[in-house]
Amino acid sequence: MWARVTSIGLKGMEGYRVNVEVGTYVGNDSFKIVGLPDAAVKESKERIIAALSSLGYVLSGNKIIINLSPADQKKIGPMFDFPMAIGLLLSLHELEAVIPEDTGFLGALSLDGSVHPVEGLLPAVLAAKRQGIRKLYIPFDDHLPVLDFEGLEIIYISSLKDVIGHLAGQWVPSVFKKIEEESCYGDNRYLDFQQIIGHARAKCALEVAAAGEHHVLMTGPPGCGKSLLAESFPSILPPLTKEAQLEVLSLYQLSRNVYPQCHLPPYRNPHHSASGVAIIGGGQFPKPGEISLAHRGVLFLDEIGEFSKKTLDMLRQPLENGLITISRTHASITYPASFVLIAAMNPCPCGYAGSNTHYCTCSPKQIRSYQNRLSGPLRDRFDINLSLRCIDINDTTMARAGEPSKIVQERVKQARERQYDRYGKEVCNSRISYDVLLRASPLSGTQQSAIQQQAIKKNWSNRTQIKILRLARTISDLQASPYITDQSIYEAIKLNKV
Secondary structure, eight states, X not given: OEEEEEEXXXXXXXXXXXXXXXXXEESSOEXXXXXXXXXXXXXXXXXXXXXHHXXXXXXXXXXXXXXXXXXXXXXXXXXXXXXXXXXXXXXXXXXXXXXXXXXXXXXXXXXXXXXXXXXXXXXXXXXXXXXXXXXXXXXXOTTSOOOOBTTBEEEEESBHHHHHHHHTTOOOOOXXXXXXXXXXXXXXXXXXXXXXXXXXXXXXXXXXXXXXTOOEEEEOOTTSSHHHHHHHGGGGSOOOOHHHHHXXXXXXXXXTOOOOSXXXXXXXXXXXXXXXXXXXXXXXXXXXXXXXXXXXSEEEETTGGGXXXXXXXXXXXXXXXXXXXXXXXXXXXXXXXXXXXXXXXXXXSSSOTTOSSSOOOOOHHHHHHHHTTSOHHHHTTOSEEEEOOOOOTTOHHHHSOOOOHHHHXXXXXXXXXXXXXXXXXXXXXXXXXXXXXXXXXXXXXXXXXXXXXXXXXXXXXXXXXXXXXXXXXXXXXXXXXXXXXXXXXXXXXXXXXX
């Protein structure tokens, strides 16, 4: 009179196993779902009754209790419709099958018995693999690639009837179609480096930033090319790996956004009027924000000085840890937020401080107040500081075509592979700990002495010294040098502008 099947619950990107326990007893007609269900889960009983009735099953004369265990975790969304219906059929002996505990079910029911995708289907599938599920029944989703994992058999279904037939021993062909994956090179929707006139030094700096995942702050007057450089930056980043692509797709699913089926890293450019919740993430039931949607890619904050100070200071934790933790009364949820931050700002409120072509109308106090919109701790997290000037497009030396993004991207890819080999995992120089950095690339006595002298002379903080060493290590990787060179240290100091 009772049965149990397995499903997956989500807590942000993290998933946990949910045991759907169904008990049916002779008595007055009743249907109760317990285990901290939200409104969508409570409404499942109506969908289940209608779906089973459409297949000819009668539930009258039964007292039905469904427990979603663990009972102390909030259950959100309609993804439990499908496993509850299967458990109910098993409990009523309408379905005679032995379902192992390592077989899971995910999906929402329609009134006609069809099974449909739900929000968070992909992160739930990834969580099922981590939880040791060996077989998973899910509906096919056109917006997701065909999933193929070692150790996890995924069976695509379209209705309860398909599943009942399959569990009864009748083969039901998998309902899916192959999605053609777009090539990162064949359909590059990002601006190419070659299309930007001049700014050779800035392009070199962005190449270093891409190779080591260093954050960049660009300062310059309006129209000097800050936005163009930022928009072209993703074109020199290596294509996403399969694992990274699934991570990005999972975050977009949870935020109810659609991400194109390609290997290109994401690029997010929120307006400065966006709220802190939109940038960081949150809400009553926390959703990923812009920093999580930029995971594995680029977050561009144009006119960063116009963002609220509170919002900017909230960026400090994810810039340091690559994660954002959102705490609410009912839950504390962590989303990945490992991105390269490209920020642009004017030197003053009018934008023309230090310009040779326009007169600045700002007072020293206004300029100082404008620059102070970026707090010291946040400004200190930018490894590269670029000061840009307007380019004369009539200058013939500037009109020459630069390198295309493909060539730069290949150098960046090779530099990253050197870092992965050196550290034994997919981590770049900007995110590696200081002790590991020095252990893998020790400085010579002469280099240590020179850096110490400069630190004392210019009053560098410890963070500044570490930033310079990380930049120097990335520059050396681009030059295929196994050691940190003297020249790379000198160039790193210039890029950091200390």
